[in-house]
Amino acid sequence: MQIDREIRTLLKGIIQKRKKAINNAEGPRDDLLGILLQSNIQENQDANIKNQGLTFKEVINECKIFYMAGQETTSAVLTWTLILLGKHQDWQTRAREEVMAIFGKSNPDFCGLKHLKIMNMILQEVLRLYPPVTELARVVHEDIKIEDIFLPRGILVNLPILLVQQDERLWGADAKEFNPERFNKGISKATGGNMSFFSFGWGPRICIGSNFAMTAAKMALALILQRFNFELSPHYTHAPIGIGTLQPQFGASIILHRRVGILVNAKVFLGLGG
Ligand code: HEM
CATH class of the missing domain: 1.10.630.10 (Cytochrome P450)
Structure with a gap:
């Protein structure tokens, strides 16, 4: 579905921009997207909590x-x-x-x-x-x-x-x-x-x-x-x-x-x- 693809691409852009800002210690972390991304960052960083945080795809879905x-x-x-x-x-x-x-x-x-x-x-x-x-x-x-x-x-x-x-x-x-x-x-x-x-x-x-x-x-x-x-x-x-x-x-x-x-x-x- 083309609309679905377009929405995902749009969201990916917004999310990646925010992720970059968070990595540079900029931008809010306590709004919804910030909280979702925090979970994704932990999922990627900490092997002990694998499968407990959100994957990038799950952040997009949320x-x-x-x-x-x-x-x-x-x-x-x-x-x-x-x-x-x-x-x-x-x-x-x-x-x-x-x-x-x-x-x-x-x-x-x-x-x-x-x-x-x-x-x-x-x-x-x-x-x-x-x-x-x-x-x-x-x-x-x-x-x-x-x-x-x-x-x-x-x-x-x-x-x-x-x-x-x-x-x-x-x-x-x-x-x-x-x-x-x-x-x-x-x-x-x-x-x-x-x-x-x-x-x-x-x-x-x-x-x-x-x-x-x-x-x-x-x-x-x-x-x-x-x-x-x-x-x-x-x-x-x-x-x-x-x-x-x-x-x-x-x-x-x-x-x-x-x-x-x-x-x-x-x-x-x-x-x-x-
Ligand atoms: C008048 C406005 C709204 C109506 C009529 C409405 C209606 C509903 C209904 C009927 C469900 C239940 C779906 C189910 O049982 O399968 C639902 C779930 C949900 N709604 Fe709303 N909603 C409204 C506004 C909002 C808003 C403003 C948000 C978020 C800011 C939101 C987020 C959600 C989420 C995340 C779920 C899924 C909850 C779950 O599955 O545990 N909704 N909504």
């Missing part, structure tokens, strides 16, 4: 995973949030009022983000309706019976996140509608204790970046809400498609109206399609 798992997913959530808030102006207003009450015109900070309850409800609802990862797969390693379902060893089980999270039997008649209010009293109240909301996965392999992703999404959204009113362009066509992550197939045209001073209109194009 960088790839973190980019794909971290960047694509969070940007997809932000895209869907802008689409939904562009459509549901009442929730956009509520979110902005909350942001202005907490931060005013100051830059949002980490501490204040924790108090954004309405925004949290909105993001949960976006994650429920448009989970960036739409399904998970698990291989069954030994025969197992779950209630009256028998799963033989070796089969592949698909966990359809998107379908479960829009199932009327679990979420009620308005399951397919955008209603952040359902998360007003938290996730367990919204799910009624069912395992019906797992956009970040579940169990031992649950997403390790979920808090980081929520913080990044809240920060970006707070900055946007402070500065712009926005609406969906009349040209927007609703067509979610799963390619790696769940994306708006024809992109998301959003019309921004600057909030300070004279209103200045700007159009941004998010997601796929152009």
